[in-house]
Amino acid sequence: MTETPEKVAGVEVGQRRISIPGFTEEGENLAAETNSAADHSHGGLGKPKEVTAGAGSRANRHTGFDLAHFPEPTGREEEWRFTPLKKLAGVLSDTPTQGAGTDQEAVNYQVSGTVEGVEVSSLGHGDAPRGDVLQPADRAAVVGYRNAERALHLKVTQNTEVAEPIRVDITGRAAGARANGHIVIEAEPHSRAVVVLEHRGSADFNGNVEVKVGDGATVSLISLQRWEDDAVHVGQHDAEVGKDATYKHVAVTLGGSTVRLNTNFRYAAEGATAQMYGLYFADAGQHIEHRTFVDHNSPRNSSDVLYKGALQGATARSVWVGDVLIRKEAEGTDSYEKNQNLVLTDGARADSVPNLEIETGLIEGAGHASSTGRFDDNHLFYLMSRGIPEDIARQLVVRGFLNEIVQKIEVPSIRESLADDLERELRISGH
Amino acid sequence: MTEQIARAEEVLRHTEDPSVIQKVLDDNPELKGLGTYEYGWADSDTAGAAARRGIDTSVVEDISSKKSEPEWMLKLRKKGLRYFERKPQPTWGADLSDIDFDNIKYFVRSTEKQAQTWEDLPEDIRNTYEKLGIPEAERERLVSGVAAQYESEVVYHQIREDLEEQGVIFMDTDTALKEHPEFFEEYFGSVIPVGDNKFAALNTAVWSGGSFVYVPKGVHVEIPLQAYFRINTENMGQFERTLIIADEDSYVHYIEGCTAPIYNTDSLHSAVVEIIVKKNARVRYTTIQNWSTNVYNLVTKRAVVDAGGTMEWIDGNIGSKVTMKYPAVYLTGEHAKGETLSVAFAGAGQHQDTGSKMVHMAPNTSSSIVSKSVARSGGRASYRGLVQINPEAKGSANSVVCDALLVDTISKTDTYPYIDIREDDVTLGHEATVSKVSEDQLFYLMSRGLAEDEAMAMIVRGFIEPIARELPMEYALELNRLIELQMEGSVG
Numbered sequence: 001m002t003e004t005p006e007k008v009a010g011v012e013v014g015q016r017r018i019s020i021p022g023f024t025e026e027g028e029n030l031a032a033e034t035n036s037a038a039d040h041s042h043g044g045l046g047k048p049k050e051v052t053a054g055a056g057s058r059a060n061r062h063t064g065f066d067l068a069h070f071p072e073p074t075g076r077e078e079e080w081r082f083t084p085l086k087k088l089a090g091v092l093s094d095t096p097t098q099g100a101g102t103d104q105e106a107v108n109y110q111v112s113g114t115v116e117g118v119e120v121s122s123l124g125h126g127d128a129p130r131g132d133v134l135q136p137a138d139r140a141a142v143v144g145y146r147n148a149e150r151a152l153h154l155k156v157t158q159n160t161e162v163a164e165p166i167r168v169d170i171t172g173r174a175a176g177a178r179a180n181g182h183i184v185i186e187a188e189p190h191s192r193a194v195v196v197l198e199h200r201g202s203a204d205f206n207g208n209v210e211v212k213v214g215d216g217a218t219v220s221l222i223s224l225q226r227w228e229d230d231a232v233h234v235g236q237h238d239a240e241v242g243k244d245a246t247y248k249h250v251a252v253t254l255g256g257s258t259v260r261l262n263t264n265f266r267y268a269a270e271g272a273t274a275q276m277y278g279l280y281f282a283d284a285g286q287h288i289e290h291r292t293f294v295d296h297n298s299p300r301n302s303s304d305v306l307y308k309g310a311l312q313g314a315t316a317r318s319v320w321v322g323d324v325l326i327r328k329e330a331e332g333t334d335s336y337e338k339n340q341n342l343v344l345t346d347g348a349r350a351d352s353v354p355n356l357e358i359e360t361g362l363i364e365g366a367g368h369a370s371s372t373g374r375f376d377d378n379h380l381f382y383l384m385s386r387g388i389p390e391d392i393a394r395q396l397v398v399r400g401f402l403n404e405i406v407q408k409i410e411v412p413s414i415r416e417s418l419a420d421d422l423e424r425e426l427r428i429s430g431h
Numbered sequence: 432m433t434e435q436i437a438r439a440e441e442v443l444r445h446t447e448d449p450s451v452i453q454k455v456l457d458d459n460p461e462l463k464g465l466g467t468y469e470y471g472w473a474d475s476d477t478a479g480a481a482a483r484r485g486i487d488t489s490v491v492e493d494i495s496s497k498k499s500e501p502e503w504m505l506k507l508r509k510k511g512l513r514y515f516e517r518k519p520q521p522t523w524g525a526d527l528s529d530i531d532f533d534n535i536k537y538f539v540r541s542t543e544k545q546a547q548t549w550e551d552l553p554e555d556i557r558n559t560y561e562k563l564g565i566p567e568a569e570r571e572r573l574v575s576g577v578a579a580q581y582e583s584e585v586v587y588h589q590i591r592e593d594l595e596e597q598g599v600i601f602m603d604t605d606t607a608l609k610e611h612p613e614f615f616e617e618y619f620g621s622v623i624p625v626g627d628n629k630f631a632a633l634n635t636a637v638w639s640g641g642s643f644v645y646v647p648k649g650v651h652v653e654i655p656l657q658a659y660f661r662i663n664t665e666n667m668g669q670f671e672r673t674l675i676i677a678d679e680d681s682y683v684h685y686i687e688g689c690t691a692p693i694y695n696t697d698s699l700h701s702a703v704v705e706i707i708v709k710k711n712a713r714v715r716y717t718t719i720q721n722w723s724t725n726v727y728n729l730v731t732k733r734a735v736v737d738a739g740g741t742m743e744w745i746d747g748n749i750g751s752k753v754t755m756k757y758p759a760v761y762l763t764g765e766h767a768k769g770e771t772l773s774v775a776f777a778g779a780g781q782h783q784d785t786g787s788k789m790v791h792m793a794p795n796t797s798s799s800i801v802s803k804s805v806a807r808s809g810g811r812a813s814y815r816g817l818v819q820i821n822p823e824a825k826g827s828a829n830s831v832v833c834d835a836l837l838v839d840t841i842s843k844t845d846t847y848p849y850i851d852i853r854e855d856d857v858t859l860g861h862e863a864t865v866s867k868v869s870e871d872q873l874f875y876l877m878s879r880g881l882a883e884d885e886a887m888a889m890i891v892r893g894f895i896e897p898i899a900r901e902l903p904m905e906y907a908l909e910l911n912r913l914i915e916l917q918m919e920g921s922v923g
Contacts, residue, residue, distance in 0.1 A: 019621040027627030361837030370861040
């Protein structure tokens with residue numbers, strides 16, 4: 001575009017005056033906006049993004065096991081635009097588990113708490129029901145699926161009620177050591193179980209989980225991310241919820257340098273209740289990303305999504321993207337989703353994107369809500385006026401805020417240990 | 432009722448097949464005349480018939496020379512054309528693949544001279560505006576200024592003398608460029624730059640008509656200014672360009688309405704509206720868009736607000752085939768405020784992809800978006816919004832509420848609320864609900880003696896009441912009447 005420079009009112013014609021700071025002749029300079037979320041840039045003028053939300057319906061998003069369908073992300077893709085891809089280079093590459101088959105595997109699995117009626121085995125590629133429920137929706141999930149040689153299979157047989165939680169401890173041995181994990185949980189009809197996945201240590205962990213909840217079964221899956229500060233974790237947790245079944249997924253993310261969990265629900269029939277809860281606490285340098293998707297693909301089911309997070313430290317970052325799709329056939333659906341963030345210190349950033357697509361009018365109700373805010377100074381003032389010192393008052397407010405999720409966890413020992421964790425986190429903040 | 436719904440669904444499933452509709456209408460004569468578009472007449476059309484289709488440099492040069500514009504405007508137009516050719520069509524939002532840019536008439540001059548009285552207008556055009564009730568509103572002093580755009584140019588324009596004496600400028604953009612070039616040199620294209628997006632670039636290349644408003648410091652225009660946009664020619668592209676400057680401590684309310692005849696092939700309306708709200712000024716911009724359902728309505732509207740200023744968008748989308756419109760407010764000064772109230776109706780064959788964008792660039796700015804949409808008869812209503820809070824915008828607050836009402840089983844609604852926060856000292860809230868009109872609600876009202884479609888219309892009116900009450904009374908009444916028309920026939 002070469003223009004003869006000509007001045008009008010002291011401004012070159014080719015360079016019209018601009019009333020909005022940061023604008024160019026092409027408005028918001030979108031080309032410069034490449035994965036800005038990833039570089040943690042907080043200085044300077046933020047360039048507004050074009051409203052490209054929901055470029056395509058969630059119903060049309062590709063899923064499958066073919067790696068060729070999922071090229072290396074550039075950061076411009078809708079589903080990767082918030083994620084620090086540099087840190088995920090390891091877990092997105094098509095690489096096998098380090099030390100696979102030796103006793104020095106990158107990650108150690110320990111299963112405990114199983115009783116009669118719970119069968120533990122392992123599944124190779126092609127062994128049913130591995131891959132029945134999981135529908136890889138991004139490159140990470142396909143890479144993890146291909147490279148996890150054996151999948152841990154937990155089966156709760158029909159009518160079995162397991163009183164104590166079944167625990168799977170997943171412990172990473174070294175930072176940067178690559179591990180691919182796959183867990184298949186099968187709850188047969190009318191069974192009842194609580195499964196706890198606890199992630200600790202350091203690793204580059206790519207873990208898929210699939211849960212088949214049989215008709216009338218009641219299953220809770222609690223996934224605790226208590227990684228060391230240098231761990232990287234990506235994972236897809238899929239569930240198919242059977243007729244009149246109840247399923248609850250709780251994600252608690254406290255540790256790790258970068259954690260990105262995609263949790264997806266769909267239904268096998270009618271009458272089911274599915275709940276997705278999450279709690280996260282992001283400190284300086286942490287990126288915690290949760291993506292949730294409830295696919296109301298059949299009639300008369302209900303879903304409830306609630307994620308709550310606190311952030312502290314200059315580069316603390318959280319992302320929540322919650323999709324709910326109510327398909328044409330899903331009449332009588334009742335659905336709600338909510339995300340709330342509490343930003344404790346300057347410089348932390350929370351992104352919250354609730355998307356709701358509804359294709360039928362015959363629903364019971366659907367709604368979503370999102371809020372991001374700082375401390376309510378009025379709360380603080382109220383507590384301080386009652387003689388509570390400021391630091392204690394702040395802790396009380398945060399604890400009260402996050403407690404709503406802690407209370408959803410039915411295992412008392414986890415509730416107690418979480419209370420300790422949160423207290424420790426709050427001490428770091430120095431308030 | 433179930434049977435009636437089934438019948439209506441059957442019609443809608445085959446709406447592309449006129450014989451099916453005809454059969455249903457023959458079987459059910461009571462359906463005739465329900466929910467018909469009232470503004471669908473077409474005037475005789477010699478100017479439009481002769482107009483050239485397609486776009487290239489010569490079209491742009493021709494428009495510019497007919498208007499005897501300054502050289503810099505022609506250069507800007509040509510630059511706009513180059514950006515239009517280069518920029519890709521948006522791949523998100525509504526389906527735009529059927530727009531045939533080569534078939535559109537980019538400039539239609541319907542009358543040689545702008546009229547000062549309605550009587551001076553050609554009879555056809557005058558009748559059109561009489562039918563739309565514009566001269567009547569002016570006679571009754573419901574508005575303090577009127578501009579009527581027919582095809583590409585403003586054919587009638589009037590402003591109350593007392594406002595003129597206070598220095599208020601309200602005229603069509605073509606004339607304003609000649610008479611007040613200093614404003615254009617400073618502000619034209621400064622809020623929506625030449626290459627902002629494909630359709631803004633197209634508008635910059637071929638713009639014609641629109642309104643220019645300047646309100647001097649401290650002047651309050653108490654009664655709204657009214658603009659009326661009418662497309663008459665088939666395959667017409669209307670590209671009006673509006674620039675509003677509210678100087679410090681001033682206030683103005685600008686209202687626009689839009690209609691077009693019904694044709695079998697599509698027309699394009701692609702306007703650009705730039706608004707400058709200076710310190711402590713307040714601008715309210717109300718749109719009641721009721722294009723016929725063969726019009727693509729792809730509009731870029733943006734305001735920049737200085738310290739203490741307020742921008743309010745009231746955006747009613749009732750007509751058009753496809754609307755993509757997200758009025759934006761850039762809050763550049765401390766304590767600036769932005770507000771959008773948006774209401775959309777999507778009927779058969781319509782996709783209303785609307786919302787708003789709020790960008791907080793200074794401390795203690797606040798914004799709110801309230802969106803209400805009603806989808807019926809297979810229409811689709813999408814809320815798409817962005818709230819962005821930049822790092823320096825401490826103490827900012829935003830709230831977004833979007834409610835959708837579905838009145839049948841074949842319509843669709845989506846919400847895509849994007850929020851991008853780069854500052855932690857902020858308060859944000861977003862809430863959305865989707866509800867259906869329940870049998871219980873209908874039964875209750877019908878048991879009180881209301882007919883079913885009256886009951887339905889009453890429920891819908893209650894739903895959008897928070898927005899209707901922000902309109903001047905005569906517009907609120909008009910909106911309610913349109914809802915009744917819209918809802919008639921929707922329940923069989």
